[in-house]
Amino acid sequence: MKKKTKKNKFALEKYDTTKLYDLETSISILQEISSEKFNASVDIAIKLGVNAKKSDQMVRGSVNLPHGTGKMKKILVLCTSDKEEEVKALGVAYVGLEDYIKKIENGWTDFDVLITQPMLMLQVGKLGKILGPRGLMPNPKTGTVTEDLVTAIQNEQQGKIDFKIDKAGIVHTMVGRVNFDAFKLKENILAFIQQLIKLKPATVKGSYVQTVYLSSTMSTSIGIDKKNLIEI
Numbered sequence: 377m378k379k380k381t382k383k384n385k386f387a388l389e390k391y392d393t394t395k396l397y398d399l400e401t402s403i404s405i406l407q408e409i410s411s412e413k414f415n416a417s418v419d420i421a422i423k424l425g426v427n428a429k430k431s432d433q434m435v436r437g438s439v440n441l442p443h444g445t446g447k448m449k450k451i452l453v454l455c456t457s458d459k460e461e462e463v464k465a466l467g468v469a470y471v472g473l474e475d476y477i478k479k480i481e482n483g484w485t486d487f488d489v490l491i492t493q494p495m496l497m498l499q500v501g502k503l504g505k506i507l508g509p510r511g512l513m514p515n516p517k518t519g520t521v522t523e524d525l526v527t528a529i530q531n532e533q534q535g536k537i538d539f540k541i542d543k544a545g546i547v548h549t550m551v552g553r554v555n556f557d558a559f560k561l562k563e564n565i566l567a568f569i570q571q572l573i574k575l576k577p578a579t580v581k582g583s584y585v586q587t588v589y590l591s592s593t594m595s596t597s598i599g600i601d602k603k604n605l606i607e608i
Contacts, residue, residue, distance in 0.1 A: 396601035410554045416593035421548045423587040428545045436540035438518040439571035443560040444535030446553035452487040491520045
């Protein structure tokens with residue numbers, strides 16, 4: 377606890393938690409205060425002016441970050457046998473169907489993303505109680521239910537992230553690593569925000585993006601002035 381307190385004190389000496397900063401300054405501060413011995417992730421949390429209880433105001437989607445996330449995903453592809461060789465050639469960790477369905481039914485979820493074909497959703501849908509709570513259920517809206525398995529896999533390997541609002545209307549996602557070049561982090565963040573803006577529900581009135589905060593795995597949060605991002 378004392379060590380954590382020292383880190384917090386160091387961080388709070390570098391910026392004012394009551395102020396909002398432009399994106400470039402926020403990234404600079406974050407990289408300075410992130411003193412973990414491991415390469416921490418950079419996370420963004422955005423509070424949206426939506427009612428998460430209304431189905432027509434659900435915000436969910438995906439975006440290909442131009443510089444990836446710095447994380448190698450473990451991908452599971454559930455597909456028909458005629459697609460297996462093509463998928464394996466892309467270096468996918470897990471490929472198959474019946475055997476993996478049985479493993480999941482027994483509680484196995486050691487993967488980051490599941491991709492499958494539309495024709496198999498009847499079988500995969502039965503795994504919803506296991507996959508759903510872990511955010512692993514494939515969905516056409518995020519490109520993980522598709523006939524074009526190759527493109528879906530390549531997108532995941534190149535840095536695609538999926539996101540959706542939580543019950544409080546907040547979107548929280550990883551946008552890179554602390555050791556990324558600041559310009560690359562900026563481009564990743566802007567790509568995410570631009571996609572988020574495109575998904576604004578038609579029924580939302582007033583301010584859509586309300587607050588934006590940047591943090592690393594174990595750092596304090598830095599408030600970003602949304603006016604310095606894009607017109608939102």
